[in-house]
Amino acid sequence: MTADPGIAPDGPPTGYTFLLPEDWVRIPVRYGDPDGAVRSLVASAFAQVPSDVPRDRLTPLRLELERRLRKAVAEARGAGALEMYLPVKLAGEVNLGASFTVSPARIPSRTTGPGGGADPEGGTRPVSDSAEIAVQLLAGDGAAGAADVELSSGEIDGALAVRRERVVPADPERGMELASRRVEHLVAVPGDAGRWLVVAFSTVGAGDPRDDLADAMVEWFDALMTTFRWSWT
Structure with a gap:
């Protein structure tokens, strides 16, 4: 929620907003549940895969995507970030x-x-x-x-x-x-x-x-x- 521009707020702001497109997702880095966000994002990415695709083909790809996302989150945390945002293609594929x-x-x-x-x-x-x-x-x-x-x-x-x-x-x-x-x-x-x-x-x-x-x-x-x-x- 954005403050009423006609009212002088007391003290510094407590947060911020921007109009994030639907094909971008937020991953909390310092607070919240980054591991849960990564798991949810990976699940969403693979939800579009046809059910007849063999699991032995999907599992290595899923593990690699999760590894890359966890690495990106760790790097962002090491740099002091509060959160990170990533684009997700229409088919559910995560674009790093x-x-x-x-x-x-x-x-x-x-x-x-x-x-x-x-x-x-x-x-x-x-x-x-x-x-x-x-x-x-x-x-x-x-x-x-x-x-x-x-x-x-x-x-x-x-x-x-x-x-x-x-x-x-x-x-x-x-x-x-x-x-x-x-x-x-x-x-x-x-x-x-x-x-x-x-x-x-x-x-x-x-x-x-x-x-x-x-x-x-x-x-x-x-x-x-x-x-x-x-x-x-």
């Missing part, structure tokens, strides 16, 4: 070629003096410059090896937001067999200086992170973020 996660992040207030320099008395102010936000939130996450990093800033649901797009090269040693196109929207949490939400999307396209499919998926994700709304309960 694209996904996005939602994660919390925090930028500490910066010590400043009256003129913007260091304050010997320890005064602080919230960080609000978009370039500084991008540097602080995204430092140390492997971006140095990415190609064509693009940064921009604006607002999402009235809150300051920073967008980053980049291509991350393949890294077989880390289980990344294909290069990926990644887009992050970093949204400031209203009423809670220094607290941010990171919505991070990744796609391999049709095998090339700059192909037409990847372009279409990035456009879709950016359109999804225009429906993002904070909620107060």
Whole structure:
């Protein structure tokens, strides 16, 4: 439920919403029952398979899909995500070629003096410059090896937001067999200086992170973020 825009909410938001298409599913990562969500998703994916298909052919495929999903959830949890979203094709097949996660992040207030320099008395102010936000939130996450990093800033649901797009090269040693196109929207949490939400999307396209499919998926994700709304309960 979204707060009434005509009413000033008390305190920071307690959640968020966006208009998720029916062919995408949510898997809780930090809270809820991720194992149950994975089992349900796998069951749904295989519910469309004709009953005359031999079980000995289906079992290895089902186990492999469950293994890949559990690995994706574990990686998202290791990265600090709250939840992840995956597309499901109309026939029930899970598509792991694209996904996005939602994660919390925090930028500490910066010590400043009256003129913007260091304050010997320890005064602080919230960080609000978009370039500084991008540097602080995204430092140390492997971006140095990415190609064509693009940064921009604006607002999402009235809150300051920073967008980053980049291509991350393949890294077989880390289980990344294909290069990926990644887009992050970093949204400031209203009423809670220094607290941010990171919505991070990744796609391999049709095998090339700059192909037409990847372009279409990035456009879709950016359109999804225009429906993002904070909620107060």
